[in-house]
Amino acid sequence: MAGIWTNETGVQANKAGTSIWTNEICLQANMAGIWTNETGERTNKVGIWTNETGVQANKAGIWTNETCVQTKKADYFSIKYIKRLSRQRNILQQLRKKMLFEILLGVVTITIFMFYVWITKENLKNLPPGPKGVFWFGLKIDIPNMHLDFTKWWKAFGDVFEVKILGRRILVLNSPKTIREAFESKAYTTLMNHRPPNFIGYKICNQYKCVLLRKYDPTFIAMKKEMVNSMDTHGFQSKHFRSLAADMMNDVVKDFIDLNGRPIDPMNVLRPSFCKMIGTLFAGNCSHILQKHVADFDSHGDQMIKPQIHGVYKKFPWIRWIPFQFYNRLYKLVQKIKKDLQKALLFDLRNSYNTSNIKCMVHQLFRSQDLQRLERGKPWLTDAHIHGIAMDLINTSILTTKAVMSGFIFLLLHFPEMQQKIQEEIDDVIGKDRQPEVDDRKKTPYIQACIYECLRYQSHLPLTAPHYNRKKVDIFKFTIPPKTIIFGNLFACHHDEELWEDPWTFKPERYLTEEGQLIDKDHPNMINLIAFGVGERMCVGYEMALDRMFLYTTYILQKFSFVVPNGSQLKSHDPRNMVSESPVLLPPPYMCRVVKRKEMGKDEAE
Numbered sequence: 001m002a003g004i005w006t007n008e009t010g011v012q013a014n015k016a017g018t019s020i021w022t023n024e025i026c027l028q029a030n031m032a033g034i035w036t037n038e039t040g041e042r043t044n045k046v047g048i049w050t051n052e053t054g055v056q057a058n059k060a061g062i063w064t065n066e067t068c069v070q071t072k073k074a075d076y077f078s079i080k081y082i083k084r085l086s087r088q089r090n091i092l093q094q095l096r097k098k099m100l101f102e103i104l105l106g107v108v109t110i111t112i113f114m115f116y117v118w119i120t121k122e123n124l125k126n127l128p129p130g131p132k133g134v135f136w137f138g139l140k141i142d143i144p145n146m147h148l149d150f151t152k153w154w155k156a157f158g159d160v161f162e163v164k165i166l167g168r169r170i171l172v173l174n175s176p177k178t179i180r181e182a183f184e185s186k187a188y189t190t191l192m193n194h195r196p197p198n199f200i201g202y203k204i205c206n207q208y209k210c211v212l213l214r215k216y217d218p219t220f221i222a223m224k225k226e227m228v229n230s231m232d233t234h235g236f237q238s239k240h241f242r243s244l245a246a247d248m249m250n251d252v253v254k255d256f257i258d259l260n261g262r263p264i265d266p267m268n269v270l271r272p273s274f275c276k277m278i279g280t281l282f283a284g285n286c287s288h289i290l291q292k293h294v295a296d297f298d299s300h301g302d303q304m305i306k307p308q309i310h311g312v313y314k315k316f317p318w319i320r321w322i323p324f325q326f327y328n329r330l331y332k333l334v335q336k337i338k339k340d341l342q343k344a345l346l347f348d349l350r351n352s353y354n355t356s357n358i359k360c361m362v363h364q365l366f367r368s369q370d371l372q373r374l375e376r377g378k379p380w381l382t383d384a385h386i387h388g389i390a391m392d393l394i395n396t397s398i399l400t401t402k403a404v405m406s407g408f409i410f411l412l413l414h415f416p417e418m419q420q421k422i423q424e425e426i427d428d429v430i431g432k433d434r435q436p437e438v439d440d441r442k443k444t445p446y447i448q449a450c451i452y453e454c455l456r457y458q459s460h461l462p463l464t465a466p467h468y469n470r471k472k473v474d475i476f477k478f479t480i481p482p483k484t485i486i487f488g489n490l491f492a493c494h495h496d497e498e499l500w501e502d503p504w505t506f507k508p509e510r511y512l513t514e515e516g517q518l519i520d521k522d523h524p525n526m527i528n529l530i531a532f533g534v535g536e537r538m539c540v541g542y543e544m545a546l547d548r549m550f551l552y553t554t555y556i557l558q559k560f561s562f563v564v565p566n567g568s569q570l571k572s573h574d575p576r577n578m579v580s581e582s583p584v585l586l587p588p589p590y591m592c593r594v595v596k597r598k599e600m601g602k603d604e605a606e
């Protein structure tokens with residue numbers, strides 16, 4: 001039957017010699033060399049195959065799908081398959097387009113970045129050495145203790161190094177020589193003494209109407225001059241202020257008598273006194289309400305100024321408006337206390353201002369305003385500037401005095417022999433009954449030496465406030481790109497083995513001559529002690545801080561001794577173990593007893 005074929009259902013397909021035959025339901029097809037079974041699942045013949053579902057067949061010329069719609073060409077496909085393929089092809093095309101877009105975007109970004117690198121390349125050449133972190137981002141460090149990391153890197157990279165922290169370029173100067181060169185020398189005064197833009201200066205101090213946080217410009221210079229003049233005139237140089245200070249010291253003595261030797265944190269007694277003293281400096285006397293506003297501004301302002309909190313306000317200033325969270329509450333609180341202060345210091349004192357009887361800083365500043373009005377019609381020193389000066393002084397004076405006094409008492413507890421020598425000097429120079437005065441400072445070299453050594457050893461402000469260069473600066477054979485934050489690492493300066501003999505030992509004698517006198521101010525130990533900073537940004541309160549430390553120490557130690565409570569143990573006094581309450585370092589928390597000196601022998605016998 002060559003050439004004639006039928007399937008089982010008798011639907012015939014025949015053709016002689018031509019190639020393909022199928023029945024209607026397509027079950028079979030026969031032809032020489034081409035076969036399917038009844039269910040249309042297979043064909044067998046050399047070179048011609050379909051799979052069970054009939055979707056595929058591979059061999060030149062023969063293709064079938066499940067419904068056995070036949071194709072007869074290598075590139076013929078079943079309809080479903082073609083549809084599926086075309087769907088896939090669409091997806092593929094879309095993917096291809098997307099990929100193309102992404103590649104283009106990548107190329108554009110890289111080009112822009114390369115362009116940026118190219119135009120800033122000038123500034124990035126010749127940078128100081130320093131630790132490298134992740135590209136652009138730099139390193140992440142423990143911000144409150146950054147002085148410890150800086151001191152570690154100083155050993156590895158030298159006196160001048162730079163580091164990127166959270167994307168900010170930071171230059172760290174680690175020796176008195178480099179700090180003096182950058183902050184004090186004429187060549188760099190106008191370049192390296194700015195402050196970086198900051199949230200508190202802008203939002204709290206009425207757009208930088210302050211000294212501490214303002215850039216270095218003519219208004220800064222004029223404001224700082226007004227601040228220093230009015231502080232000098234109405235601080236410890238004024239008889240009025242000295243007699244009020246003596247009253248405050250006597251109040252402290254009374255408080256210690258009332259405590260009757262019970263264990264306390266001495267700051268519970270001293271801090272209110274620090275607040276009262278600064279309120280008195282501003283207003284000539286300090287009402288309870290002013291003392292409260294000063295204390296509130298100090299504690300909440302101190303929170304806001306912590307680099308880790310201030311950093312958040314600076315990066316995300318809008319965070320202050322998101323309700324029911326810390327940054328919103330703190331911002332609102334500080335703004336409220338700022339208004340309270342404004343009322344107490346500016347509005348109320350304006351009413352008592354009398355040009356013929358000026359007895360406080362704020363009245364003196366009002367008078368400067370009047371003089372400027374006479375000279376030029378409109379004073380540059382507005383009430384907002386006076387408000388800013390007051391906020392500066394609260395923030396800078398109380399926190400630092402708290403750190404140095406609590407650090408000093410901590411050392412007195414550790415070194416009872418030093419305490420005893422101080423008491424002997426008080427007895428010799430001042431006596432047991434006369435009230436100490438700031439003029440006694442010059443006559444008590446051992447007490448001075450102890451205070452200086454405390455400032456060096458504990459380095460309560462381990463870093464200067466941040467400085468900033470607005471323009472590119474060439475210094476120390478390096479190029480410092482603009483907008484770099486610059487810190488003086490005072491902690492490193494004060495513990496450098498090349499500058500100090502046994503820097504990790506507390507040794508007041510290093511400031512004394514063999515005859516027991518204070519060394520000259522051009523002695524290397526005095527030159528290398530830079531606890532108050534140097535140059536145009538130097539602390540305005542350093543004389544007042546030293547006077548205050550002297551008065552609190554002598555008033556208290558004339559009558560009392562500090563004793564470690566029975567059963568309690570003091571933590572190590574190693575400066576590397578100080579607790580960071582940034583920006584200051586405090587001793588680890590401790591309690592002490594303040595015992596009357598005449599009862600000391602009795603007390604020890606107990």
Ligand code: HEM
Pocket residue numbers: 183211212213224392393396397398400401404460461463464465466467531532533534536537538539540541542544545546
């Ligand atoms: C022992 C206590 C104190 C220490 C160790 C100390 C230290 C410092 C340091 C290191 C600076 C930064 C210098 C710089 O950025 O280069 C500074 C700035 C400042 N200090 Fe003090 N300070 C103390 C007490 C005081 C007191 C009692 C006052 C005010 C009554 C005060 C007012 C200021 C002000 C206003 C500035 C900013 C100066 C500026 O930006 O130009 N400080 N202080």
